Amino acid sequence: MEFDAMSPTSTAYSPTTPTPHEEPKYHRPSSVLLRMRRSRRCTALLIFVALVAVVVAGQLLLMLHAHRDRLWARPSRRCADLPVPPDHWHLADGSPAFVSIPNAAPIGVGGSVCVRVVVPPRPHNATVLYTPFPGTPWDSVLLDMVGNATNISVPVDLRPIRHVMNTERSSVHIYEADVVLRDADVYIPQGILEYRDAEWNPEMRELLVPYAPANLTIDDGLAVEAVEAADGGENPYSLSRHMELPLCTESSPEGRWVSIDDLPFDPSWVPLPDNNGRVWLPYACRLKRYSYERFAHCLRERYPVLHLFGDSNIRRMMKKLTTLGQWCSTPEQQATKACFCEDHEEKFDRFNVDARDIFFDIDARAGGWMQTRSFDLTRAPQDKARIYMRRWDGLTRSRAPWSEPFEKNITTFGRPQMAIVALTNWDAAFSPRAFYAQELERLLDFIESGFGVDTEIVVRTGQYYCCRHDESRTQRMYTRLRTKAFDQYIRDVFNDRFNGTRRISVWDVAAISERRPLEARMESIPCHSNHARSEVIEVENQVLFNYMCN
Ligand SMILES: *[C@@H]1O[C@H](CO)[C@@H](O)[C@H](O)[C@H]1NC(C)=O
Ligand SMILES: *[C@@H]1O[C@H](CO)[C@@H](O)[C@H](O)[C@H]1NC(C)=O
Numbered sequence: 001m002e003f004d005a006m007s008p009t010s011t012a013y014s015p016t017t018p019t020p021h022e023e024p025k026y027h028r029p030s031s032v033l034l035r036m037r038r039s040r041r042c043t044a045l046l047i048f049v050a051l052v053a054v055v056v057a058g059q060l061l062l063m064l065h066a067h068r069d070r071l072w073a074r075p076s077r078r079c080a081d082l083p084v085p086p087d088h089w090h091l092a093d094g095s096p097a098f099v100s101i102p103n104a105a106p107i108g109v110g111g112s113v114c115v116r117v118v119v120p121p122r123p124h125n126a127t128v129l130y131t132p133f134p135g136t137p138w139d140s141v142l143l144d145m146v147g148n149a150t151n152i153s154v155p156v157d158l159r160p161i162r163h164v165m166n167t168e169r170s171s172v173h174i175y176e177a178d179v180v181l182r183d184a185d186v187y188i189p190q191g192i193l194e195y196r197d198a199e200w201n202p203e204m205r206e207l208l209v210p211y212a213p214a215n216l217t218i219d220d221g222l223a224v225e226a227v228e229a230a231d232g233g234e235n236p237y238s239l240s241r242h243m244e245l246p247l248c249t250e251s252s253p254e255g256r257w258v259s260i261d262d263l264p265f266d267p268s269w270v271p272l273p274d275n276n277g278r279v280w281l282p283y284a285c286r287l288k289r290y291s292y293e294r295f296a297h298c299l300r301e302r303y304p305v306l307h308l309f310g311d312s313n314i315r316r317m318m319k320k321l322t323t324l325g326q327w328c329s330t331p332e333q334q335a336t337k338a339c340f341c342e343d344h345e346e347k348f349d350r351f352n353v354d355a356r357d358i359f360f361d362i363d364a365r366a367g368g369w370m371q372t373r374s375f376d377l378t379r380a381p382q383d384k385a386r387i388y389m390r391r392w393d394g395l396t397r398s399r400a401p402w403s404e405p406f407e408k409n410i411t412t413f414g415r416p417q418m419a420i421v422a423l424t425n426w427d428a429a430f431s432p433r434a435f436y437a438q439e440l441e442r443l444l445d446f447i448e449s450g451f452g453v454d455t456e457i458v459v460r461t462g463q464y465y466c467c468r469h470d471e472s473r474t475q476r477m478y479t480r481l482r483t484k485a486f487d488q489y490i491r492d493v494f495n496d497r498f499n500g501t502r503r504i505s506v507w508d509v510a511a512i513s514e515r516r517p518l519e520a521r522m523e524s525i526p527c528h529s530n531h532a533r534s535e536v537i538e539v540e541n542q543v544l545f546n547y548m549c550n
């Protein structure tokens with residue numbers, strides 16, 4: 001797929017439209033002047049021709065600019081400017097839910113398109129057992145805009161429109177999102193209706209609803225084209241310019257998964273591809289591929305003491321880190337259950353995976369080994385970095401309460417430059433939200449009193465969850481929207497508490513998986529624990545390494 005070539009069907013730039021390639025016409029007069037010296041008789045004619053050329057080029061440029069302005073100024077493409085047809089609110093009970101794109105004309109890359117979903121009520125079957133969290137939808141609609149040529153998948157983050165009907169349980173509900181499309185392609189909406197009546201939000205295990213999604217009506221031909229200028233020059237997101245982007249310094253740069261076959265550069269310049277041959281490319285910055293050795297150096301120099309609080313997903317990350325990337329690094333290993341899903345029973349010699357408190361001393365030669373002999377708890381040995389890892393099951397009730405190390409006095413484990421707290425997975429699965437909110441407040445208090453203001457706090461979101469319910473006996477209360485809502489809640493409370501007083505950031509691993517093609521997201525369906533597979537963990541790690549070390 002050539003990203004710098006225009007699709008011939010583009011209505012925005014017809015073949016007769018001048019392109020910036022033609023602009024050099026302006027600079028020809030210098031050669032024209034040379035020839036004028038040779039032949040005075042031609043002078044008048046040449047000047048005339050030159051003048052005509054300048055005038056024509058000027059006209060063409062004006063037309064081009066006017067055309068571009070229309071495309072790039074993007075008038076009235078936002079949902080806020082596109083009224084909802086009033087009859088949508090009065091659709092009959094039981095009529096099919098559908099996707100609508102009120103203005104599906106092509107947009108310039110980087111522009112947004114308004115996507116709506118209209119969900120009429122179910123006949124007679126509304127249940128009052130479920131309630132959405134404030135600001136979240138009644139209905140769980142999984143919708144993506146999928147590039148027809150690239151398979152790039154852009155999630156549609158649907159929000160309820162502010163309208164009284166959307167506050168009522170047994171009413172038509174209408175959701176909308178302004179979706180920004182940054183890669184040239186034709187995007188087709190693809191989605192399903194996962195749950196109605198807030199059934200995505202079981203607050204007790206007994207209320208977990210089996211996953212039986214319904215189809216959404218998506219009219220044939222419903223699509224939006226995002227177009228870029230022929231030379232890609234106007235498009236800051238063009239893959240041909242990706243390597244010019246600055247290195248990423250954000251913890252959650254927004255991006256997309258691109259097939260390595262579509263890369264105009266050497267794939268080894270960016271982090272490794274996933275198991276489907278796609279690399280994660282942020283839109284506005286560039287990730288470099290950190291070796292684990294290099295990251296170990298960075299830790300020693302910049303984060304000699306790091307605290308890490310998290311669940312088995314953190315354990316999997318630490319397996320990569322302590323083995324300097326050797327864990328699950330070959331295709332044969334990656335095909336094993338431990339790598340693509342569950343590693344709990346895997347033999348592993350670097351640390352005791354059942355321990356609650358683990359101290360790793362890490363360097364670029366030996367990697368990381370669990371400390372067993374007596375040692376100074378508060379600082380790393382010379383030439384090494386120290387990671388103190390506390391295994392917790394989120395902030396749920398557990399035999400080893402999550403708060404134990406904080407209650408003891410967290411300073412006894414050193415004063416870290418950074419503390420990473422991983423939440424949501426266990427919490428969304430096992431805790432009602434009120435309990436979670438209460439425990440989160442306690443955690444914030446502990447952070448506030450336990451860590452100096454120079455300790456940066458990184459919040460790791462839960463893993464992306466979709467397309468199933470937990471059929472195992474554990475009956476985790478997982479649903480896609482529930483984990484998303486828990487993640488959003490954490491962002492809000494951390495911001496409320498700490499914005500302006502200490503450095504906080506979010507390591508959004510959910511957003512990375514959410515943008516994989518749906519078939520890739522479905523690979524995790526047989527994995528009850530919902531662990532990310534090792535190839536995706538590698539990408540999550542690289543995003544963090546770039547944030548910490550660039
Ligand atoms: C409505 O509920 C009834 C009784 O529980 C059930 O038999 C029927 O299948 C439900 N209909 C729909 C459309 O879910
Ligand atoms: C999508 O791609 C297929 C195969 O390349 C093509 O036949 C089809 O017309 C495309 N659809 C749109 C809406 O561009």
Ligand SMILES: *[C@@H]1O[C@H](CO)[C@@H](O)[C@H](O)[C@H]1NC(C)=O
Nearest residue numbers: 148149150151152259517519
């Ligand atoms: C896009 O995804 C579809 C469905 O999985 C697959 O058949 C097709 O080959 C993919 N196309 C590209 C260009 O990756």
Ligand SMILES: *[C@@H]1O[C@H](CO)[C@@H](O)[C@H](O)[C@H]1NC(C)=O
Nearest residue numbers: 192193212213214215216217
């Ligand atoms: C949804 O559509 C697919 C393909 O058109 C069809 O096979 C499936 O049965 C439909 N599912 C439901 C629940 O109607």
Ligand SMILES: *[C@@H]1O[C@H](CO)[C@@H](O)[C@H](O)[C@H]1NC(C)=O
Nearest residue numbers: 378408409410411412413414
């Ligand atoms: C916590 O431990 C540190 C270092 O061991 C000590 O300086 C500090 O006074 C202790 N704080 C409390 C509240 O016990």
Ligand SMILES: *[C@@H]1O[C@H](CO)[C@@H](O)[C@H](O)[C@H]1NC(C)=O
Nearest residue numbers: 491492495496498499500504
């Ligand atoms: C933090 O507060 C500043 C100033 O009040 C605000 O501009 C900024 O958006 C806030 N940051 C976040 C992440 O909410």
